[in-house]
Amino acid sequence: MKLAVVGGGSTYTPELVDGFARLRDTLPVTELVLIDPDADRLARVGGLARRILARQGHPGRVVLTEDAAAGAEGADAVLVQLRVGGQAARRQDETWPLECGCVGQETTGAGGLAKALRTVPVVLRLAETVRRVAPDAWIIDFTNPVGIVTRALLDAGHRAVGLCNVAIGLQRTFAELLRLPPGELHLEHYGLNHLTWELAVRHGGPQGPDLLPGLLAEHGRTLAERLRLPRPLLDRLGVVPSYYLRYFYAHDEVVAELGERPSRAEEVAAMEEKLLEMYADPALDTKPELLASRGGAFYSEAAVALAAALLGGGGPAQGPGGSDANAVQAVNVRNDGTLPFLPDEAVVEVPAHVTPRGAEPLPAPGIPPLYAGLIAHTAAFERLALDAALHGGRDRVFAALLAHPLIGQYERAEGLTDRLIAHNRAHLPWA
Numbered sequence: 001m002k003l004a005v006v007g008g009g010s011t012y013t014p015e016l017v018d019g020f021a022r023l024r025d026t027l028p029v030t031e032l033v034l035i036d037p038d039a040d041r042l043a044r045v046g047g048l049a050r051r052i053l054a055r056q057g058h059p060g061r062v063v064l065t066e067d068a069a070a071g072a073e074g075a076d077a078v079l080v081q082l083r084v085g086g087q088a089a090r091r092q093d094e095t096w097p098l099e100c101g102c103v104g105q106e107t108t109g110a111g112g113l114a115k116a117l118r119t120v121p122v123v124l125r126l127a128e129t130v131r132r133v134a135p136d137a138w139i140i141d142f143t144n145p146v147g148i149v150t151r152a153l154l155d156a157g158h159r160a161v162g163l164c165n166v167a168i169g170l171q172r173t174f175a176e177l178l179r180l181p182p183g184e185l186h187l188e189h190y191g192l193n194h195l196t197w198e199l200a201v202r203h204g205g206p207q208g209p210d211l212l213p214g215l216l217a218e219h220g221r222t223l224a225e226r227l228r229l230p231r232p233l234l235d236r237l238g239v240v241p242s243y244y245l246r247y248f249y250a251h252d253e254v255v256a257e258l259g260e261r262p263s264r265a266e267e268v269a270a271m272e273e274k275l276l277e278m279y280a281d282p283a284l285d286t287k288p289e290l291l292a293s294r295g296g297a298f299y300s301e302a303a304v305a306l307a308a309a310l311l312g313g314g315g316p317a318q319g320p321g322g323s324d325a326n327a328v329q330a331v332n333v334r335n336d337g338t339l340p341f342l343p344d345e346a347v348v349e350v351p352a353h354v355t356p357r358g359a360e361p362l363p364a365p366g367i368p369p370l371y372a373g374l375i376a377h378t379a380a381f382e383r384l385a386l387d388a389a390l391h392g393g394r395d396r397v398f399a400a401l402l403a404h405p406l407i408g409q410y411e412r413a414e415g416l417t418d419r420l421i422a423h424n425r426a427h428l429p430w431a
Helices: 013-022 039-055 068-072 086-093 096-100 109-133 146-155 166-178 212-227 231-237 243-249 251-258 264-279 289-294 299-311 369-391 394-403 410-427
Strands: 002-006 031-035 061-065 077-080 138-141 160-162 185-192 195-203 328-334 347-355 358-361
Touching: 002 013, 002 068, 013 031, 013 039, 013 299, 031 039, 031 068, 039 061, 039 264, 061 068, 068 109, 077 109, 077 299, 086 096, 086 109, 086 264, 086 410, 096 109, 096 410, 109 138, 109 146, 109 369, 109 394, 109 410, 138 146, 138 299, 146 160, 146 328, 146 347, 146 369, 160 328, 160 347, 166 185, 166 195, 166 212, 166 299, 166 328, 185 328, 185 369, 195 212, 195 243, 195 369, 212 231, 212 243, 243 251, 264 289, 299 328, 299 347, 328 358, 369 394, 394 410
Parallel strands: 002 031, 002 077, 031 061, 077 138, 138 160
Antiparallel strands: 185 195, 185 347, 328 347, 347 358
16 A cells, blocks of 8 residues: 655654554555655655654555655555645744734634635645546645645545544543543534534444533533633533634634734744754654644544545544544535535535545534534635635635635725735735
8 A cells, every 4th residue: 555645744744654653454554655845854754754664563665755746656545734835934824914903823814814825726736646647546635724725626526535633632632531442432523624513422423322511511621721712611502612713712812812922833843943853863763752742633543544444444443433444534525415504515524434435424413503604604715715726816815804704804804915915925926
C-alpha cells in the first residue's frame, strides 16, 4: 500500500508516521512518500520518519521528494496537509482582522477566508496532478479550511474526503471522563467543519443509550474549562459545542484577548523552530513531547482509521465513531440531504459509514434551530468564499465577508476586504 503526504515537511508529520507505525495492522503501509518543496524541512522530517518506523520495526520505506507528480504516482491515497504562505501568512490572518474589531483566526472569519483564497487554487492544481498519475487514489484533505477545500475538490469531481481532529479529540476527552474505551463511544457530531455540536454521546453504537446528560451533569465544569466557555452556557445548551464555537459565542471577549497577547502563529513558529532542531538530531527516533503542544491531537488515529476504511484495510482501528476500520467516523462529505435545510452540494461534518466506496452519512437527528440557523448562515458564507477562491475579484471577496455571521456590516466588510487583498496580493493573481 502506497501513501503520499503532500506537505510532508510539516512538523505534524511525525505524529502521522507514529500512527502508521503503531497501527500497522490496521493500515499496512509499504511505501510512504513525503512530498514538500522545502528540501531542508523535508530532510529533517523524513529522517525522523525513517527512524520512527525503524524503532518500531515497521518494514515500510520512506521516500522523500519535492516533485508532487512523482511522489503521488500510483498512490492508493494522498493526504493533503499543506499551508500556503506558511506561518507568516497565518500570522497575517490572525492580526489584520483585529484592526476592524473582528476575530483573527486562520480558519474562522476574515482570516479563514484569506486562507481559503490562497489554498483552494493550489489544492485543485495538486488534485489534477493526482488524477493524472494516480486516478484511483483517494484524496484525504486535512488542509484548512477543510469544509471549503473539500467542497472545491468534490465539485471538481475528485475522490475526496475531508478530515478534522475535533471529533476524535472530543471522543477521547469523553472517554477519559467516563472511564470507557474510546471505541465504545459514538458521537452525534453535526454541523460544518469547525462549527459542530455533540448532540449525543452514545454508548456502544448509534442506537446506544445517550450518556451526554450525565456527562454534562457530572463533568460540565471540566468540559467548560477545556472549551473556555461558561458552565451555565453548556447547561442551557444541553450539548457540547466545538471549541471553535467560542469565536461565535464569546466573539468580543476573544477579540479583546487576541489584542493583548502574541498571535498563535508566533507561538507555533517558535515551536516549529524548536521541533525542527529536534528532528535533525540523528539520535531522536520517537515523536517528541513538544509535538503535543503543536495541535492536531489524535490526528494520526483519525487519519489511519479513515485511510484504512477507504482502502479496505483490515484489523481494528480506534476511529472517532467506532471500533473497527469500517466503522462510523466523523468526516467532511457532501450533504446530499443529510441536513435538509442545506443544499445537497454543501459539505457537512457528520458521522458517516466509510468504506472503499466512500463516506455515506448516517441519517441525522433533528437539528435544533439554535444550531441550524448558524449552520445555514455559515454554509452560505462558505459557498460565497469558494466562489471568490475560484474566480477572484474584490466584489466576490466583499460579498463573502458581508455574509459571514461574525462580520455582517458593510463598513466592516469593506475594511476587511481592503486588508485581505493588501496582505495576500502575492497569492492572488487577480489582485
